[in-house]
Structure formats: structure tokens, C-alpha cells
Amino acid sequence: MATIIIRKSDNMVTHFALEANFSKGYLSFTDVNNETVESPSVKSDAYEIVNDVTLPKKWFADCFKYEDGAYTILEDQVAMHNEGRKVMRDKFNAITAGQGDEEFPDIEVEI
Amino acid sequence: MANEVTKLNGIAIGSITNVNGITDANLAKINGQEFTGSTDFQKISFTTVDSSGSAIGDAGEFNTGRSYGHSIAFDPDTSQFILMFSDTLNSERPTIRIGTVSGTTLTFGNKIEVETHSNANTTGCYYDTAKDRLITIWMSSSTGRNGIYAKAFKLNSSRGVDGTGTLATVDTASSGYNQTNASNFGAMNQNDENGNSMVDVLYEDGDDSSHNYARTVMLDDHTNADDDASCSLNVGSAAEFSTDSSNRWGIASDGTKNCIVYQEGSSVRTRTIQHFTQAISFGTYDDLSLSGMEMTFADAYGGTNMVYDPDNDCFHVAIKFTGSSSGNAVNGNVYILKVTLGGSDDKVASFQSIGNPLTNLTNTATISSGTYTNNVTGGGLIYSHARDRIISHGSANAGHSVNNATINAEVHSYNGSTYTSGGSSNVIDIETRNGQPRGVGTLHVDASAIFGNVVPIMSMLYGGTNDGTTFIHGIDAGDAAIN
Numbered sequence: 001m002a003t004i005i006i007r008k009s010d011n012m013v014t015h016f017a018l019e020a021n022f023s024k025g026y027l028s029f030t031d032v033n034n035e036t037v038e039s040p041s042v043k044s045d046a047y048e049i050v051n052d053v054t055l056p057k058k059w060f061a062d063c064f065k066y067e068d069g070a071y072t073i074l075e076d077q078v079a080m081h082n083e084g085r086k087v088m089r090d091k092f093n094a095i096t097a098g099q100g101d102e103e104f105p106d107i108e109v110e111i
Numbered sequence: 112m113a114n115e116v117t118k119l120n121g122i123a124i125g126s127i128t129n130v131n132g133i134t135d136a137n138l139a140k141i142n143g144q145e146f147t148g149s150t151d152f153q154k155i156s157f158t159t160v161d162s163s164g165s166a167i168g169d170a171g172e173f174n175t176g177r178s179y180g181h182s183i184a185f186d187p188d189t190s191q192f193i194l195m196f197s198d199t200l201n202s203e204r205p206t207i208r209i210g211t212v213s214g215t216t217l218t219f220g221n222k223i224e225v226e227t228h229s230n231a232n233t234t235g236c237y238y239d240t241a242k243d244r245l246i247t248i249w250m251s252s253s254t255g256r257n258g259i260y261a262k263a264f265k266l267n268s269s270r271g272v273d274g275t276g277t278l279a280t281v282d283t284a285s286s287g288y289n290q291t292n293a294s295n296f297g298a299m300n301q302n303d304e305n306g307n308s309m310v311d312v313l314y315e316d317g318d319d320s321s322h323n324y325a326r327t328v329m330l331d332d333h334t335n336a337d338d339d340a341s342c343s344l345n346v347g348s349a350a351e352f353s354t355d356s357s358n359r360w361g362i363a364s365d366g367t368k369n370c371i372v373y374q375e376g377s378s379v380r381t382r383t384i385q386h387f388t389q390a391i392s393f394g395t396y397d398d399l400s401l402s403g404m405e406m407t408f409a410d411a412y413g414g415t416n417m418v419y420d421p422d423n424d425c426f427h428v429a430i431k432f433t434g435s436s437s438g439n440a441v442n443g444n445v446y447i448l449k450v451t452l453g454g455s456d457d458k459v460a461s462f463q464s465i466g467n468p469l470t471n472l473t474n475t476a477t478i479s480s481g482t483y484t485n486n487v488t489g490g491g492l493i494y495s496h497a498r499d500r501i502i503s504h505g506s507a508n509a510g511h512s513v514n515n516a517t518i519n520a521e522v523h524s525y526n527g528s529t530y531t532s533g534g535s536s537n538v539i540d541i542e543t544r545n546g547q548p549r550g551v552g553t554l555h556v557d558a559s560a561i562f563g564n565v566v567p568i569m570s571m572l573y574g575g576t577n578d579g580t581t582f583i584h585g586i587d588a589g590d591a592a593i594n
Contacts, residue, residue: 014227015201015202016202027224028221031201031222032200033175033200035161035167035174035175035200035221035222036221036222037198037201037206037221037222037223037224038221038222038223038224038271039224040223040224040272040275041224041225041226041227041275041278042224042227060202061201061204061227061229062202062253080253081229081230081253084230084251084252084253084288085230085252087252087257087288087290088230088232088252088257091290091411092411092412095410095411103549103573104232104252
């Protein structure tokens with residue numbers, strides 16, 4: 001099982017982790033590669049840790065809601081992320097066309 | 112390798128104090144033979160560990176997942192360096208990691224998430240030595256239509272932060288999308304004409320036909336308390352420096368004045384950035400005048416297009432010639448040339464003379480083709496103050512598959528009037544593992560206080576069999592003669 005962090009105001013999932021706590025007064029979590037990440041801007045007044053969850057098959061921050069034990073994909077958020085990534089991708093591909101894999105592919109999310 | 116002459120006519124080198132009146136300190140070589148003890152231009156490998164001493168990934172890694180948009184700063188107050196990158200293990204959020212140096216071992220603290228913005232694939236970090244704060248800047252594709260943001264931190268001496276400022280918005284777009292230029296995102300002016308310290312941030316404004324703008328980011332009045340309130344930032348108004356839409360420029364600081372070299376249509380120009388508190392005006396520009404010159408050496412994932420040389424009080428900039436070959440100007444070659452500041456309060460930036468006709472490119476350096484031909488990484492310049500030498504880095508994939516692009520480097524010296532380059536036979540490999548190097552971060556300031564003779568370079572391999580391998584290596588520009 002894993003841990004997610006959600007924003008209290010709208011239940012948006014902001015972080016995906018193996019473990020998390022607010023013991024330092026801000027968020028500290030263990031990422032999926034088992035490295036510790038500290039997030040001084042994320043505090044318990046606005047964010048909540050939810051333990052013992054299964055991570056989505058494909059995840060990215062701000063692209064899911066988690067309510068009543070279930071994920072919902074936020075399609076508008078996914079589209080917004082990918083619109084921005086396309087701009088970056090187009091910029092880089094204009095320079096590096098034919099030099100390998102496309103940079104900044106679209107984000108894919110899946111529950 | 113440097114030659115190892117140990118004796119001259121049977122006399123130990125250490126016993127020779129002068130030859131034909133030249134003292135040993137000024138005698139670099141005899142008949143092309145160098146003295147023992149000179150150091151070659153070379154790569155230095157680092158061992159990277161976390162605070163518990165455990166290795167971080169493979170040798171030389173600073174993260175165990177993909178990272179983009181690398182930048183490095185140096186804090187002389189705590190003798191720590193700071194890496195900034197986009198962390199794909201955390202939705203590509205802007206992330207810093209603070210490290211210390213012991214020999215060739217780099218010890219890192221925990222990763223620190225700068226802000227919850229995701230898709231932050233361009234970063235810049237700068238240390239304000241006057242106010243003892245780290246200023247971080249990033250561009251996020253997830254908010255503000257490639258919005259550019261900043262946040263400041265007060266570091267402690269334990270590879271962590273004690274104070275975190277509030278989020279400052281540098282620029283957002285509402286119709287188009289902003290863009291910027293990787294390792295040429297900005298530069299820290301430690302002591303400007305008003306005695307202030309601030310970062311000049313360069314970007315392409317999505318709401319003004321992608322013209323090129325600058326804004327200042329400056330720490331507010333602050334106390335020395337190590338708290339969040341001591342890290343608040345003010346952002347200055349926008350000032351346009353180019354109507355070009357290519358977001359191709361270089362920026363560097365001499366410590367008291369920031370200088371830019373930028374594309375303006377078919378021209379390459381240089382000018383200074385002047386501050387009126389936080390409002391910007393630009394010095395009179397100088398035009399290189401040779402058509403076909405392009406600020407494209409760093410495209411698309413490279414390093415800095417220009418560096419400051421404190422030993423000769425000048426800037427060095429790398430510019431590609433794309434015109435028809437003529438004289439010494441060869442189509443496709445990348446040249447290093449000098450920019451100096453002059454006039455009242457050093458407000459006027461000027462290119463060096465490149466001869467008449469301009470295609471003579473007199474007294475410039477040519478970067479060897481191995482570091483820019485089929486360049487996948489994008490190139491860049493580094494200045495080694497410890498060695499008083501310029502390093503150009505790039506990559507070559509000739510003879511390799513796309514996923515096997517070698518990052519390599521060449522060394523150059525400048526004696527105040529002419530350049531000497533190592534040449535293609537002296538290009539060294541910096542990273543040869545399979546993959547496409549992406550996003551090079553190098554230091555804009557002298558960090559020899561902790562890195563000694565070595566300058567750090569960080570990047571990440573994308574695709575190939577080592578996809579997601581991050582690395583930080585060192586380069587020693589050496590003191591062996593450049594032939």
C-alpha cells in the first residue's frame with residue numbers, strides 16, 4: 001500500500017508517496033524510489049495525508065481527485081498539463097527533429 | 112597525458128631555478144616537453160551519497176529518476192552547493208538538493224520540493240551573497256501558460272533550509288505561452304550600481320509576440336532571522352530587450368553589471384542591464400555586424416552561451432556562424448569571442464574587433480567540431496577561475512546511434528588578446544553512457560573554494576539503456592600547456 005497527499009479544499013491529489021508525515025511542521029515524504037523529499041510549503045492546515053491507498057496505475061500531480069476511497073481523473077487538468085507540454089515539445093522538436101525520442105510526451109493517467 | 116620530464120641534462124627538475132634567465136615559475140616547457148606535475152585537462156568522477164552515506168543511484172547520480180532543467184549555485188557562507196532540477200519522481204516539480212564536497216565525494220541532503228507546480232522543466236538557482244539567501248526560479252508548463260515563478264530560501268549548514276519564502280510570480284501569460292532559454296535563464300548581480308543585489312530573469316513573453324524581456328527578482332528587506340519572513344521577494348516591471356522570437360540569448364554577470372548577448376533578427380547584439388532600484392533599462396547595444404551569426408550553440412538542452420572571465424575582466428560568448436564560408440568564417444562553426452564593458456559606470460557592452468573584413472574573425476577561438484557537430488546535448492561555456500581557462504562542452508553522435516551521444520569538452524585559454532584552443536585531438540569525453548544527454552547545468556560563479564580546481568557539470572540521460580540516469584561530473588581545465 002502507498003500514501004497520497006490531498007489538498008483539503010478540493011480533494012485534489014498533489015503527491016504520490018510510499019510514506020508521509022508532517023512531523024517537521026511541513027510535509028516530508030518518501031517518494032516511489034524510496035528517497036526522502038521535504039516540502040516546506042505544504043502544511044497540514046491545507047493538506048491531508050491519506051495512508052493505505054493503492055496508487056493509480058499512471059499518475060501525475062493534480063490530475064486526480066480522491067473522495068470516499070476512490071480516484072476520479074480530472075480531465076481538464078490533464079488537458080491543461082498537456083497543452084503546456086505540447087508547447088515545450090514543439091519548441092524542442094523544432095530544434096532536435098530526428099534526434100531521438102520526442103521530449104515532453106503527453107502525460108498519461110490511469111486509475 | 113602531460114609529458115613527465117624529471118631531469119634536464121642530468122639535473123633534477125626541482126633543482127633548476129632558471130633557464131637562460133627565465134625563472135622556473137615562468138618556464139612551462141622546453142622543446143615542447145612539459146615539467147612533471149602539470150595537470151592535464153580531464154574529467155573528474157564524483158561519488159554521490161546521501162546524508163547517511165548511502166550511494167544515490169549509480170555513481171555520480173544526484174537523483175534516481177529523470178530530471179530536467181538543471182542549474183547549480185554555490186553558497187560561500189556555508190560552503191555548500193545547490194543543484195536545482197525538475198524531479199520526475201515527483202510530477203516534475205522544481206526541486207533543490209544541497210550538497211557538500213569532500214575530495215571527490217559529494218554528500219547530499221534530502222530533496223527539497225521548491226513549490227507544488229508540476230511540469231517545471233526549466234530552472235535557475237542563484238545565491239545572493241549579500242543577503243545570504245538562495246533565489247530559485249522556474250518555468251512551469253502547468254500554470255500561468257509557462258508561468259515563471261521565484262522563491263527564496265535561507266539555507267542552514269546541514270544541507271537543508273531554515274527559511275522558505277512565499278511564492279513570487281515573475282511573469283505569466285494569458286494568450287500565448289512564455290518561453291525561456293534553459294541555462295541562460297538569468298544571472299545574479301551581487302552589487303549593482305545602487306548597491307543592491309538581484310537576479311535578472313530573461314524570458315520570451317507569450318503575450319507580446321514572443322518578444323524577449325527581462326525582469327528583476329530581489330529579496331525584500333529582511334532580517335537575519337532564519338525564518339520564512341526573511342525570504343520574501345519583489346519582482347520588478349518587465350523591460351523588452353529584443354523583438355526576436357527565438358528566445359536565444361546569453362547572460363552573465365561580472366559581479367556588478369549583468370551583460371546580455373542576444374539575437375535580434377539576423378543580428379547578434381550585446382548590451383548591459385542597468386537597474387533603477389528594480390526597474391530595468393538597457394545600455395546602448397553593440398551589433399556584431401557579421402550576418403549569419405546565431406546564438407544557437409546551447410540549443411536545445413545545453414549550457415551557458417556566455418561566461419565572465421574575472422582574470423581578464425571580460426565576457427566570452429559562443430556564437431555559431433551560419434553564413435556562407437568566407438575567410439576564417441566557416442559555415443556551421445562555433446566561435447568564442449570577447450565582450451567587454453566600458454564607458455561611464457561600465458554601461459556600454461562592446462564586442463571585440465573581429466577584423467576587416469569581419470569574416471576574418473580575428474582573435475577568436477573556434478570550438479572543435481567534435482563538440483558541436485550533430486550536437487544532441489546543446490553546447491555551453493564554463494569558466495574555470497582556478498585554472499584561468501574556458502571550457503566549451505557539447506556533444507557528438509557521429510558514428511553513434513542517437514541514443515549514444517557523448518558529452519565532451521574542449522579547453523581554451525585567453526591571454527587578454529588571443530585565444531588558444533586544445534583542438535579536436537584534445538577533446539575529452541565527459542559522459543559516454545548510452546542515452547541522449549538532456550539539460551546541462553553548470554556554475555556561473557567561481558566555486559573553487561569548495562571544488563578546488565574542478566568545475567561541476569550536471570545533466571541527465573534521456574532514452575537509451577540508461578534512461579533517467581542523472582549525473583554530476585567534474586572537469587579540471589588543467590594547467591598543462593594547451594597545444
